[in-house]
Amino acid sequence: MLFGKLLSVQITHFQSHWTPAQGGVSRPLRSLTAAVVLSLCMAASAAAETLRLSPVARAVVEERLGQYGGTNIERQATLKRLFIEAGCRELSEQPVRRSKAPNLICMHPGTTGRTIIVGAHFDRAPAGDGVVDNWSGASLLPSLFQAIAIEPRQHSYVFIGFTEEEAGLIGSRFYARAMKPEQLAATDAMINMDTLGLASTNVWLNRSDKRLVLALGSVAKLLDLPVSGVNFERVASTDSESFAARKIPTIAIHSLNQKVWNARILHTSRDKLAAVRLDDYYDTYRLLAVYLVFLDHYFDTP
Numbered sequence: 531m532l533f534g535k536l537l538s539v540q541i542t543h544f545q546s547h548w549t550p551a552q553g554g555v556s557r558p559l560r561s562l563t564a565a566v567v568l569s570l571c572m573a574a575s576a577a578a579e580t581l582r583l584s585p586v587a588r589a590v591v592e593e594r595l596g597q598y599g600g601t602n603i604e605r606q607a608t609l610k611r612l613f614i615e616a617g618c619r620e621l622s623e624q625p626v627r628r629s630k631a632p633n634l635i636c637m638h639p640g641t642t643g644r645t646i647i648v649g650a651h652f653d654r655a656p657a658g659d660g661v662v663d664n665w666s667g668a669s670l671l672p673s674l675f676q677a678i679a680i681e682p683r684q685h686s687y688v689f690i691g692f693t694e695e696e697a698g699l700i701g702s703r704f705y706a707r708a709m710k711p712e713q714l715a716a717t718d719a720m721i722n723m724d725t726l727g728l729a730s731t732n733v734w735l736n737r738s739d740k741r742l743v744l745a746l747g748s749v750a751k752l753l754d755l756p757v758s759g760v761n762f763e764r765v766a767s768t769d770s771e772s773f774a775a776r777k778i779p780t781i782a783i784h785s786l787n788q789k790v791w792n793a794r795i796l797h798t799s800r801d802k803l804a805a806v807r808l809d810d811y812y813d814t815y816r817l818l819a820v821y822l823v824f825l826d827h828y829f830d831t832p
Contacts, residue, residue: 531663531695531724531766531784531796581823584680586673588812594673595727595811596803598665602653602693605660606631609652609668609691616672617679618689626704631693633701636671638679640686645713646825647688647720647778648674649702649769651695658801664695666806667723670815677819683826685718692769695724702769706776718829720780721822722770727811728790731783735759737770739779745828746781749821755813760787783818785810 597608613621613636620639623632631653650667654660671689678687694700709717719742731750733743743759750757770780795805 531768581820581827582681583677583819583823585677585816585819591670591673591812591815592808594669595661595666595806597669598659598661598803603631605652605654605665605668606634606691606693609634609671612669612672613675613689616676618672618675624705624708626693626701628697629694629700629704633693633705634691636675636689638675638683638687638689640683642684643716644685644829645688645717646685646822647690647717647773648723648822649690649692649720650723651692651701651769653692653694653696653701655696655797655801657797658795658799659803660801661803662728662801662805663725663796664723666726666811670723670726670818673815674819674822678822683823685826687822695769699767699769699772702772706772706778709776714776714778717773717778719825720770720773720778721783721818721825722768722773722780723783723818724768725784725786725796726814727806727808728785728795729787729807730756730758730785730810731814731817732758732760732785732787734761734768734770734782734784736761736763737768737774738781742779742781742825745824746783746817746821749824750817753817753820755817757817758787760784762786762791783814785814 594612598605600608610621613634618636620637622635624635625632648671650671651664652668654665655663668691671691675689690705692701692705695702733746735743747757768782770782774780793800795801
């Protein structure tokens with residue numbers, strides 16, 4: 531996460547509401563295992579949808595988080611290896627001007643021309659180990675791919691590890707600016723993950739699309755997981771802004787709040803693996819895995 535001078539912090543909590551369809555889920559789902567099948571009501575629809583996904587085990591998520599070491603180029607190489615291990619067959623690198631390391635792109639092709647982008651930067655600030663900011667987001671990309679890739683989806687899912695976020699959103703801006711008009715028109719959402727695991731899942735409300743926020747709240751309600759809205763205005767920037775500038779609906783997922791901000795973990799020697807609250811981190815993974823599959827149908831509703 532790219533930071534400026536701290537001017538103000540605004541914290542907002544929002545409530546989400548979910549009403550099950552007849553015959554749908556009647557109680558919260560507290561754990562996810564392989565080949566999960568969920569029945570839930572889509573917003574503004576009386577019909578239930580069946581969502582199938584295969585989340586990886588917590589041990590795998592934590593093991594991938596622990597592979598944060600090395601330079602930015604080495605971290606990109608590690609992320610590439612993790613995508614290969616996760617089974618990504620459509621893996622490519624995008625050379626980025628003003629960056630030694632390229633963007634890393636893994637695609638799960640869909641059955642329609644629509645696209646959902648999921649992104650996180652893998653580069654780190656000079657101080658600390660860069661685990662929270664932002665290997666916590668980057669290392670979830672292969673695990674999220676693995677969760678949704680068990681079957682064809684309507685959307686093509688594009689998972690992107692961005693380079694040089696800390697130098698000014700260089701990788702994400704390069705990618706977004708290179709998108710052609712038809713690609714922009716076909717992209718329904720960009721989900722960005724930056725700085726996870728310091729607390730439960732938070733959303734940067736003021737920099738997120740309202741409809742995407744409501745969808746996340748619905749899924750969180752179903753899974754009985756907490757989600758809060760936390761805004762850090764004039765303080766930080768993150769890769770979702772590169773896509774919002776091109777009129778793509780975005781949502782910025784993070785774990786910052788006033789307490790963890792005051793602890794001064796980011797961009798300091800305190801950004802280490804020990805700073806991650808692993809229960810919260812895995813809950814964020816569980817939430818996002820279901821959320822991505824939910825979004826595949828969500829845009830069908832008015």
